[in-house]
Amino acid sequence: MKEKFIQLMSASVKGISQVVFIENIISGLLILAGIAIYSIPLGLITIGSAITGTLVACICGADKKILKSGLFGFNSVLGGLAIYLFLEGPHKWIIALLCAGVTTIVTAALMNITKHFDMPILTFPYIILTWFFIGTSFRLSFIKPGANILPQNLINWERELDGPLDWHGLITGIGQVFFLDEILPAFFFLIAIFIASRRYGIYAIIGSVIGWLTALFLGGEITLINLGLYNYNAVLTMIAVTSVLEVKHKNAWITGIFASILSVQITASLDTFLLQYGLPVLTMPFVLSTWLIQNARKVFPNI
Template sequence: MKKSNHNSLTREGFPLLMLASFRGISQVMLIENAVTGFIILVAITVSSYLLGVITLLSAIIGTLVGKLGGETTKEGVNSGLFGYNSVLTGIGLTLYLHGSYQWVISLIGAAVAAIFTATMMHFMKKSEIPILTFPFIGLTWFTLLASYKLKAFKLSSGLVPQDLSHWKLNIAGDINWTEGIFNGIGQIFFLDNILSGILLFVAVFWAGWKFGLYAIVGNAAALVTAYALGGEHTLLYMGLYGYNAILTIFAVSIVFNSEQNRFAPLSGIIAACLTVPITASVSTILMPYGLPALTMPFVLCTWIFLGARKVLPSL
């Protein structure tokens, strides 16, 4: 079995590599679908040609690491499980770093993310709790923090440590709800572009009507919750409260609902709402370090609900 997997991509050649890479892109949204992955790639490229190239290269690199490393199950490589953390890491480091080594660091980060993914798979295998995007989060945070001690890593000017003692909450201004809807799904890939958001909705509906419906519901739940709790209007229409909610409702209500629990839709909505205060708190904790929250709220909320299901199966 292991030998067959090691040679599988070689025998099938470039088409299989690309299909696995596209699935790696789609796995960012917990979806295993090559067409969905391709549409997502188009959505990213529409927003930025640079990010489109980085996304594709990162997905290929992650897939190759899984293949060349002799991953023990053929399904792991071909389903894209070694690509999605690489994709997010490549995009994140490209956006948050600058300088002549930006591309090199981003693509090396994509390769390391695949290795980190394998490590996390091993350690969390017995718990039956998915690793989700934690390898991407940990690797990105550590890389950004390294910039304070290593000259080769140059932080983007947008990442500035802030003093909490002088922080003021700004809830002035109107909310553009249309932008909030499409930016919510776009921010999963760091995108702030309405057309890209529309294409991403097309991508999830292609994977199945449930994904499309839950994407709308999860984003709406986050927007309403954030508004009711007095969240900053700028963050609402930029989609920074929506993307974690969408990923969380996908995980809790669809992907990891193996028992087809009748309460899973409600659990997913509650989990999506919970991402709002967790996003606010994680962002606040990281402000003195100038670090972004990334998808940590999604990981925390999903782990909380999936872990609780081991004891409280009705969740």
């Protein structure tokens, strides 16, 4: 019993680190510590979601190798965090953990579907489930939508282009992978990445800088740039395109930069489209950019 509990906790903590493509207990603990420093409740929902997702996979008979690596946990972690942050009411803890558990089943289903197309699921399962639960909140009184996700009319929408530029957005863009907008947690996340892989850490920094500069150059809203909301998808995209996916040449970093720039444009476009439905962009720009590059490589192997 004790051994099984240790294995469950190990896989759960790795599930936290797998959000940034890392299978490392120390990195997972550092990320969890960064989240807990920002907010104790968020730290609890993070580990609770990781355990719930991993436990559901275990009960359902998941492949032990995949289970131990934490690959059934990272979408649950993000799903639990998203629901807790975007919904309101006394039941959001229950709904967040429910979402974490259901996300594991959706992850398994999509794994089976996408393997026929030689494509990774990435964070797509949590995105779909989060949108589903948020959409449900507008119809069912048990689930209450937060004030920050209410549908908005684009006719009256005005961009906030003026205001002081804050370089902190360069760092908080890394923290926004876990929905956090403060520098200290972002440093914890960056250290966690460097501990597992110096290359991943360097690419995370490059991705954040590229996302920040691209948004600034293209005239993005200053408030969003300062919060790092144009960076985090670029961070994940840069790491995935240059290191995680099958790379056949040493110049993949050039493709990574292109994909990171593309993720910023997709972020702006999706944000505009989803705003009227009260849905957050989440990591969909990262998923779309990465899928695009991976499939392009099947035709153009030199990118």
